[in-house]
Amino acid sequence: xxxxxxxxxxxxxxxxxxLYAGARFYAGYPITPSSEIxxxxxxxxxxxxxxxxxxxxxxxxxxAIIGASLAGVKSFTATSGPGFSLMQENLGLAIMGEVPxxxxxxxxxxxxxxxxxxxxxxxxxxIRWGRHGDQELIALSPSSVGECFSLTVEAFNxxxxxxxxxxVAADEIVAHMRENILIPEPGEVEVFDRRKPTGxxxxxxxxxxxxxxxxxxxxYGSDYIMHVSSSMHGPDGYSNNGPDNAAxxxxxxxSKFEHHRAEIVKTRTYEADDADVLFVTFGTVTRAARAAARxxxxxxxxxxxxxxxxxxxxxxxxxxxxxxxxxxxxxxEMNYHGQLAGEVKKVLGAGADVRRxxxxxxxxxxxxxxxxxx
Amino acid sequence: xxxxxxxxxxxxxxxxxxxxxxxxxEAAIQEGSxxxxxxxxxxxxxxxxxxxxxxxxxxxIVFQQVEKPDVVLAMSPEAMTKYEGRAAEGALVLYDTTxxxxxxxxxxxxxxxxxxxxxxxxxxxxxxxxxxxxxxxSGILSRERLEAVISERxxxxxxxxxxxxxxxxADAAAEALARV
Numbered sequence: 001x002x003x004x005x006x007x008x009x010x011x012x013x014x015x016x017x018x019l020y021a022g023a024r025f026y027a028g029y030p031i032t033p034s035s036e037i038x039x040x041x042x043x044x045x046x047x048x049x050x051x052x053x054x055x056x057x058x059x060x061x062x063x064a065i066i067g068a069s070l071a072g073v074k075s076f077t078a079t080s081g082p083g084f085s086l087m088q089e090n091l092g093l094a095i096m097g098e099v100p101x102x103x104x105x106x107x108x109x110x111x112x113x114x115x116x117x118x119x120x121x122x123x124x125x126x127i128r129w130g131r132h133g134d135q136e137l138i139a140l141s142p143s144s145v146g147e148c149f150s151l152t153v154e155a156f157n158x159x160x161x162x163x164x165x166x167x168v169a170a171d172e173i174v175a176h177m178r179e180n181i182l183i184p185e186p187g188e189v190e191v192f193d194r195r196k197p198t199g200x201x202x203x204x205x206x207x208x209x210x211x212x213x214x215x216x217x218x219x220y221g222s223d224y225i226m227h228v229s230s231s232m233h234g235p236d237g238y239s240n241n242g243p244d245n246a247a248x249x250x251x252x253x254x255s256k257f258e259h260h261r262a263e264i265v266k267t268r269t270y271e272a273d274d275a276d277v278l279f280v281t282f283g284t285v286t287r288a289a290r291a292a293a294r295x296x297x298x299x300x301x302x303x304x305x306x307x308x309x310x311x312x313x314x315x316x317x318x319x320x321x322x323x324x325x326x327x328x329x330x331x332x333e334m335n336y337h338g339q340l341a342g343e344v345k346k347v348l349g350a351g352a353d354v355r356r357x358x359x360x361x362x363x364x365x366x367x368x369x370x371x372x373x374x
Numbered sequence: 375x376x377x378x379x380x381x382x383x384x385x386x387x388x389x390x391x392x393x394x395x396x397x398x399x400e401a402a403i404q405e406g407s408x409x410x411x412x413x414x415x416x417x418x419x420x421x422x423x424x425x426x427x428x429x430x431x432x433x434x435i436v437f438q439q440v441e442k443p444d445v446v447l448a449m450s451p452e453a454m455t456k457y458e459g460r461a462a463e464g465a466l467v468l469y470d471t472t473x474x475x476x477x478x479x480x481x482x483x484x485x486x487x488x489x490x491x492x493x494x495x496x497x498x499x500x501x502x503x504x505x506x507x508x509x510x511x512s513g514i515l516s517r518e519r520l521e522a523v524i525s526e527r528x529x530x531x532x533x534x535x536x537x538x539x540x541x542x543x544a545d546a547a548a549e550a551l552a553r554v
Contacts, residue, residue, distance in 0.1 A: 007400050007409065032417075116417050177438060178396060178411040180403040284438065291437035367437055 005182050010148040010175040011036035011078075014104055014168060015044070016183060017152030018076050021191050023102070024050030025075035027064035029057050029083060032116050033172040034106035037078035058083035062090035062103070069094075069101045070228060072219030074156060078104035081123055082113055085130070091165055092131035097228040098207070098217070098253065100159035100194055102152070104168040106175040109334075109362040118362025119172035121283055122335035127167050128312050136257040138264055139167040139312040143286040145179035150189070151309065157192040158264060162256050163214050169311055171334065173284040173364060197224045207249065208235035213256030257313060266309040267318040271297065275304030277374060278326035280319060280344050282308040284364075285332050291367040296374065311340070319347045323354075330373050332357035332365050377407070378431040379514050380440040383504075384457060385449030385470075388420040390501030394447075395426035397505060397527070401519040402430040410435045423452055430514070445512045447504055448474060449487065458482075466512055470504065483511060485546055491539060499539035506543025511551065517544045 008016070015037045018026075026041040038054070045052040051068070055061040061077045068075040079087065084105045094101055107123045109115035127139045138158055140151040148170065155166040197204045197216040201223040208215050215235075218224035227237035232249065234240035257264065270290050272278060277296060279289035286307045296303035306322045308315050323329045323344065329352060331341035338356040345354050355373045359365045381398065385391040392413050399409040410429045416422030427440040446461075448454040448469040461467040461481035472488035485507055491500035502524075509515050517540070524536045 005403055007396070007403050007411075117415055173412060173438065176413050178399055178409070179435075180407075180409050287437050294436070364439060366439065366441075 005180040007178050008145055008149075008181050008183075009036055009178045010142070010145050010170060011106070012040050013145045013148035013181060014078070014142075014152045014170065014175075015040035017149040018102065018156065019044060019048065020149070020184070020186070020189070021074065021153045021156035022193070023074040023076050023156060024048060025053075025065065025068035025073045026051070026077065027053040027055050027061045027068070027075070028077045028079065029055050029061050031080045031083050033108055033119075033175050034078040034080050034104060036175075037104060037106075058086035059090065062087040062094070065101045066090060066094050066097070066099050069099050070097075070220050070226070072222075074100070074160070076102035076104065076156075078106065080106050080108045081110050081120075084123060084126065088126075088130045091137075092133060092135070093230045094165040095131070095135045095137065095253070096230050098163040098215075099165065099228070100163050100217070101165050102155045102159055102168065103165060104152070104170060107169065107171045109360070115362040117172070119284070119364065120334045120360070120362070121169075121171055121285065122339065122360070124169065124282075124311060124333075124335070124339040127169055136164075136254055137167060137312055138162075138164065138257075138310065139169045140266075140309060141169040141282040141311050142174055143282075143284050143307065144174065145177060146181045147309070148174060149181060149183065153189055153191065157190065158260075160192045160194040161214070161263070162260055163194065163217055164256070169283065171283050177284075201225070205235040206237045207233055209252065212259045213252050261313065264310060265313055265315050265317075267315045268307045268309055269322065270305040270307070272304035272306050272322045274302050275322065275325070276327045277301055277303040278322055278329045279303070279305045279370065280308065280323065280329060280331050280340065281305060282311050282333075282340060285334065288365050288367050288370055289332055292370040295367060295371060301374070308340075314343050314347075316347050319344055323348050323352070328353045328355065328374070330355045330357060330370065332370050332373075334359045334365060336360040378429070378433070379445070380443045381428045381430075381445045381447075381508075381514065382425065382440055382443045382457060383428070383447045383449075384423065384425040384453035385447075385501075386452065387415060387418055387422045387424045389424065389449050390498065391424055391447070391449055392426045394501045394505045395428050397520060397523050398428050398508075398515065399430075400523045400527075401515045402428070404519055404523065405515070407432060408435050410438045412438055423450075425453070445508060445514065447508055449500070449504065450474070468504070468508055468511060470500065472500075483550065485543075485550070487543070490542055490546070494535070494539055494542065496535060499535060502536050502539035503543040506540040506545075507547045508543075510544040510547025517541070
């Protein structure tokens with residue numbers, strides 16, 4: 001890997017981030033605006049001894065990365081809205097089976113195939129609630145090519161640490177954007193590998209209790225036999241429909257997110273400490289908000305930005321802290337319904353002055369668009 | 375005052391304006407600047423509006439889009455219609471006279487990029503001719519820097535073809551400037 005500032009596209013940076021984190025299996029079905037991730041993996045993966053598989057569709061892509069991960073290989077896929085919809089069922093399987101893997105969703109304008117080459121941030125609720133049965137799902141959202149790299153590494157680390165799928169919620173702008181970035185040397189950024197079982201293989205419980213809620217995960221083919229099922233299972237992985245068991249399994253599967261919450265939920269602030277006007281953002285729109293805040297500061301208005309690097313689980317504490325202090329909170333996002341604004345309102349309460357700035361025609365939100373809300 | 379340049383390259387799908395923007399961005403980071411290149415295109419591989427924006431700045435680039443261009447390249451009549459007005463705001467507007475009707479005005483400069491490429495034997499080089507012209511006319515980046523980037527990216531025989539195209543555009547800009 002080059003260690004001088006190089007010009008990299010967001011999609012390329014996400015692929016490079018995955019490889020840096022140790023991913024050696026990619027299965028996918030190319031779709032705009034994520035295709036360059038598949039392209040990059042098809043070029044680089046075989047050279048690293050990894051596997052690139054082009055699948056017949058996104059249902060199979062998701063199934064393939066689950067299988068590869070259960071065989072012990074860090075695996076991922078990339079897609080956009082239409083493909084992400086097809087992945088939901090197997091994404092639920094990955095959550096139920098506690099299979100570490102990463103799904104990159106480069107959001108484009110919908111509904112359906114919509115504006116295929118234009119950006120959106122409209123999959124945020126689908127990421128959170130797109131599958132049947134309630135569950136937690138981590139989503140990280142990059143605002144620059146540098147973050148495309150670093151957050152993909154982070155996505156793998158969280159996936160491995162928590163035995164869970166993680167979504168990188170990018171958008172078309174950042175995915176197709178090129179910026180100068182410095183790729184870190186191997187070892188410079190921490191890479192976490194899943195905890196493997198030790199001790200007597202006969203006593204191994206792939207879904208047993210664990211201090212942080214995350215039991216060690218075996219690999220298919222090893223001495224530690226692991227049975228993975230989409231149906232409710234006991235600590236040994238085999239079918240168990242007893243209510244006490246179900247209560248314990250669901251509680252543990254959720255408790256691991258609570259246990260590791262501080263490592264998962266990341267935000268970044270720009271002059272938010274004394275902000276009367278606070279912009280709450282995620283993804284590329286963060287940049288327009290920062291420019292708008294700077295303009296407001298120049299005219300004497302104390303404005304700042306709270307960037308949600310982690311979109312899910314929602315950063316309630318930070319929104320309450322900085323949003324509670326501000327007189328006005330503005331949530332700019334590229335969707336019609338104000339998917340993030342609703343969450344912000346939920347935290348700040350009905351009396352708070354929470355304003356929306358939305359774009360749903362594939363056009364980028366500009367600092368001027370945001371300033372109009374003030 | 376920091377050095378900042380905002381450039382818009384616009385044309386129709388297939389002309390290669392996105393690649394020209396990437397080459398420009400690559401050259402700029404070799405000079406130690408920060409760069410952001412964004413793109414906008416339609417769903418067809420040929421035709422439709424295709425556009426790229428490049429911002430070069432010594433400082434951090436916060437908002438990623440061009441708000442006040444210093445230079446615009448228009449490679450199609452549609453692009454010219456969209457960006458011609460920027461000349462009055464001070465932007466240098468360069469356009470392809472093979473495809474866009476010639477016109478007079480301050481900050482407007484036309485050159486037959488496509489015709490020149492055809493004479494060089496490959497219409498697909500029009501974007502590189504234009505890139506050479508843009509650098510010569512605007513002084514944003516040196517010809518040598520772009521030559522280095524092209525030499526690195528392309529292998530023969532495309533390397534020579536692209537270098538020839540770049541030089542013909544840069545030479546034409548130098549001549550045009552000498553005439554003023």
